[in-house]
Amino acid sequence: MGILGYSSPQFELPGDEFESRVAVPPPTTAWLAPNATGPLGSRVALPGSKSLTNRELVLAALAESPSRLIAPLRSRDSILMIDALRELGVTIDPVNGTDTGFGPDLVVTPGELGGGVSVDCGLAGTIMRFLPPVAGLALGPVTFVGDAAASRRPMRTTIDSLRALGIDVSDDGRGTLPFTVHGTGRIEGGEIQIDASASSQFVSGLLLAAARFERGLTLRHTGEHLPSLPHIEMTIAVLRDRGVEVSSPETGVWIVEPGPIAGREVVIEPDLSNAAPFLAAALVAGGSVTIPRWPESTTQVGDHLRDLLARFGAQVSRVGDALTVDGQEGVIGGRKFAGMDIDLSAGGELAPAIVALCALATGPSRVTGIGHLRGHETDRLAALATELNAIGCQVTELEDGLAIRPGQLRATDRMWGAYEDHRMATAGAILGLAVPGIIVDDITTTAKTMPDFPKLWSQMLGRINTGGFTPNLEVPE
Ligand SMILES: O=C(O)C1=C[C@@H](OP(=O)(O)O)[C@@H](O)[C@H](O)C1
Numbered sequence: 001m002g003i004l005g006y007s008s009p010q011f012e013l014p015g016d017e018f019e020s021r022v023a024v025p026p027p028t029t030a031w032l033a034p035n036a037t038g039p040l041g042s043r044v045a046l047p048g049s050k051s052l053t054n055r056e057l058v059l060a061a062l063a064e065s066p067s068r069l070i071a072p073l074r075s076r077d078s079i080l081m082i083d084a085l086r087e088l089g090v091t092i093d094p095v096n097g098t099d100t101g102f103g104p105d106l107v108v109t110p111g112e113l114g115g116g117v118s119v120d121c122g123l124a125g126t127i128m129r130f131l132p133p134v135a136g137l138a139l140g141p142v143t144f145v146g147d148a149a150a151s152r153r154p155m156r157t158t159i160d161s162l163r164a165l166g167i168d169v170s171d172d173g174r175g176t177l178p179f180t181v182h183g184t185g186r187i188e189g190g191e192i193q194i195d196a197s198a199s200s201q202f203v204s205g206l207l208l209a210a211a212r213f214e215r216g217l218t219l220r221h222t223g224e225h226l227p228s229l230p231h232i233e234m235t236i237a238v239l240r241d242r243g244v245e246v247s248s249p250e251t252g253v254w255i256v257e258p259g260p261i262a263g264r265e266v267v268i269e270p271d272l273s274n275a276a277p278f279l280a281a282a283l284v285a286g287g288s289v290t291i292p293r294w295p296e297s298t299t300q301v302g303d304h305l306r307d308l309l310a311r312f313g314a315q316v317s318r319v320g321d322a323l324t325v326d327g328q329e330g331v332i333g334g335r336k337f338a339g340m341d342i343d344l345s346a347g348g349e350l351a352p353a354i355v356a357l358c359a360l361a362t363g364p365s366r367v368t369g370i371g372h373l374r375g376h377e378t379d380r381l382a383a384l385a386t387e388l389n390a391i392g393c394q395v396t397e398l399e400d401g402l403a404i405r406p407g408q409l410r411a412t413d414r415m416w417g418a419y420e421d422h423r424m425a426t427a428g429a430i431l432g433l434a435v436p437g438i439i440v441d442d443i444t445t446t447a448k449t450m451p452d453f454p455k456l457w458s459q460m461l462g463r464i465n466t467g468g469f470t471p472n473l474e475v476p477e
C-alpha cells in the first residue's frame, strides 16, 4: 500500500465565480480518515442545500422576472445545473452583495429557452430528472448525457412521462441516459400517471415545470411505494413561495395550476442532509457538534436527524439558530447504543450515515424503506454491505433495506470504496473516527454536494477539547 495521507481535493472551486471548468469530475484522491481521540466541541458552518439550490435555480429560470439566490450551494451538482440552464438560454450572474460567508449571490434572469444543446448531468439526480421537462419547453432538441455511473440511474419514468405529455423523446430504449428531448417551445399539459417508486425526483421534476404548461398538470402516482415524500413537499413549498397554485387532494396526486412563476429573493438554507456525518461524529467521538443557521422550520429531510440521532442516545438542543448534538462520551469514550429498526423511506439520503452508526451499535439493526437506494449514485445497499462486511460487520441486503449485525471492526489493506458516491465517502469518514486506518478510496466524490468536506471534517476534529489532537495520518503497515 502506498503512503496515503490526508489530501485536499485536487481541484479548484471558483473563488468568486461559478465557472463551468469546475464541473469537470475531479481526479480521484484517496484519503485516510482521521481517527478521533477525544470529545469534540465543534461548530461547523455548512454550505447550502443541494435540493433547495437546484430547485430555486430551475424555478428562477422559468420565472417571469429575475431572482436572487443568497448563499447558494457551490458544488458539482449546482454548478452543472448552472451550466445547463445557461446552455438553455438563462442568464446566471454571480453578484457580490450579501455577506453570508458562502460566496456571491446568484442573479438569475430568465430568457427564451432554446435547444440544439447538450446538458451534462454529471451524476446529479436533480439535473437528470428536473431539466427534461424544462427542455420540453425549449425550442429544439436537448440531449442529456452524464457520467458513466449516471447511465445506471433509472430514467424511464421521466422519458415515459414526457411522451405522455406529447413530447418526442429519442433514446436507445434502456430507460437511462443518454436521451434527447425534442422540445417545441410549449407543453399542453393535462393529466398523466407515472410510477415514481424508483425516485421522488420524477414527481418533483414535473411539478417544477408544470405551471408553465398551458393546462397545468394533474399528476397521479401509480406505483406501490413513494419514497422521499419530504422532497416532494419541498417542491410544493418552493412553488407556493413563488405564487404557484399547487394542491395534493389525496396521497399520490398533485395538481399544479397554470400560471406565472414569480421571481424572488431567496436565502438558501444550509444542507441538513450534509449535516448527517458531522452530527453523527458527536456520537462516535463524543462531545458536541453545533450547526449554525439550522432553520426553525424546514422541508429538508435532514431535519429528521434531530429525532434519529436522539434514538442513538444523542442529546439534541437548540440555542438561537444553532442546533447542537451532544454524544457525551461517544463510542470511543465507551458509550454504547443498542441496534434498532429504522424506516428511512422518507429520507433515504440519510441512510449511509445512519447505517454507519448502526455498524457501531451493540446489537443488530434493520434499516428499511430504502430499496430505491439501488438507483442512487451507486447501488448504495450493495456498496454499504460490501464495505461494511470488509471491515468486520455482517450486513445482508433485504428487499427494501439492510440488516446490520455489528462485529469487531478493523481496517484492512483494502480501501473503503466510495463508488463515486459522496455519501459512501462520508460514511467511511464516520467509521474512520472509531476504526483506525480506514482509507476512503476517493474523497473527492464529496464535491458532488460539499467540496470542502475534508477541510470541514478536519476543522471539526481540530477542536477536540482534550487539546493537542492531530489527525493520525500514518497508514498502519
Ligand atoms: O428532490 C431531491 O432533491 C432529492 C430527492 C431524493 O431522491 P430519491 O427520491 O430518488 O431518493 C433524495 O434522495 C435526493 O438526494 C435529493
Ligand SMILES: C=C(OP(=O)(O)O)C(=O)O
Pocket (backbone or CB within 6 Å): 123, 124, 125, 126, 348, 349, 376, 377, 423, 449
Ligand atoms: C441521492 C442523492 O443524490 P441525487 O440528487 O443525485 O439523486 C443524494 O444526494 O443522496
